[in-house]
Amino acid sequence: MERTLAKTKLWLVNNRDKPIIGEGKAALLESIRDEGSLNKACKKVKISYKHAWLLLKEIEESVGEPVIIKKRGGKAQGTFLTEKAISLLDAYNTYQSILAQTIYDATFWEVIGLKISARNQIKGKVIEVEKEGLIAKVKISIEPTTITAVITKEAADALDIKKDDKVVAVVKATEVMIGKE
Template sequence: MERTQVKAKLWLADNKDEPIMGDGKAALLKAIEEEGSLNKACKKVKISYKHAWLMLKEIEESVGEPIIIKKRGGKAQGTSLTEKAISLLDTYNTYQNILAQTVYDNTFWEVIGLKISARNQMRGKIIEVKKEGLIASIKISIEPTTITAVITKEAADALDIKKDDKAVAIVKATEVMIGKE
């Protein structure tokens, strides 16, 4: 029997559920940010210059403001993103990371199916949540000890983890570590 896979598409939508951008437009914005040139960005994402302009125009119409800054002439010439475009791209990337950490993780499907292969499941209470940059450190009191899980900030935000929440720590061993006394 052929194995099936889960696939998902993500796009940002406005408050009327009209799409603002998905994979293609996000890739174009990322390429502009990295290359500093619309022409180079088009080559990187393998689309025509005209198609890129149409995509940028669609985003601008959706958000109601410019998303790129064009500078002509001299050494400073090129294309850069506006604060709005950077914000859109950051939001898109955050949700894309959450999607990747859940939908494409087999453990996620085991958990929502109420079956999980990991036997190392420990129930406890969250005693501390620290978020710094892209990382969240979660301390869970599991009598008689405390364990710390390091996850992404986006995952912690998506789970809405707070102090005093009840939680299940699931240890999934993908490597063996060795300590020496």
């Protein structure tokens, strides 16, 4: 039987529901950040310099403020992202990461499809949340023992997991997931 998969397109919108950035604009901003040069960023994402300027102008019109700073001359010359552009890129990457952990994860669809047996779900209470870098270790008291789930920091933040929360540990052969009631 052929397996079906979900696909999505993500873009951030402003408070007037007008698109700000999607995959292409995010790739351009990320390349500018990495390269420190609009010209090099254009080559990296394979678009013309003129097209890049049009995309940047569209972003700036959507957010109402500049997203790049151009510095000319000296060792500090180049093209750099403003704080606004950095926050847009961070938000886009966070949402993209959440999509990767849910929509693109077959396990997520098993949960949604209710294909998990009751014995794979264990109710418990969070006794500690330790966030470090990109990961979070969530210690869950499940009488008579404690288990630790290692999940992404973004997932822990999205679930707003904190000490004393009642959660459900979903055990799969290769991983332990967490759901919050």
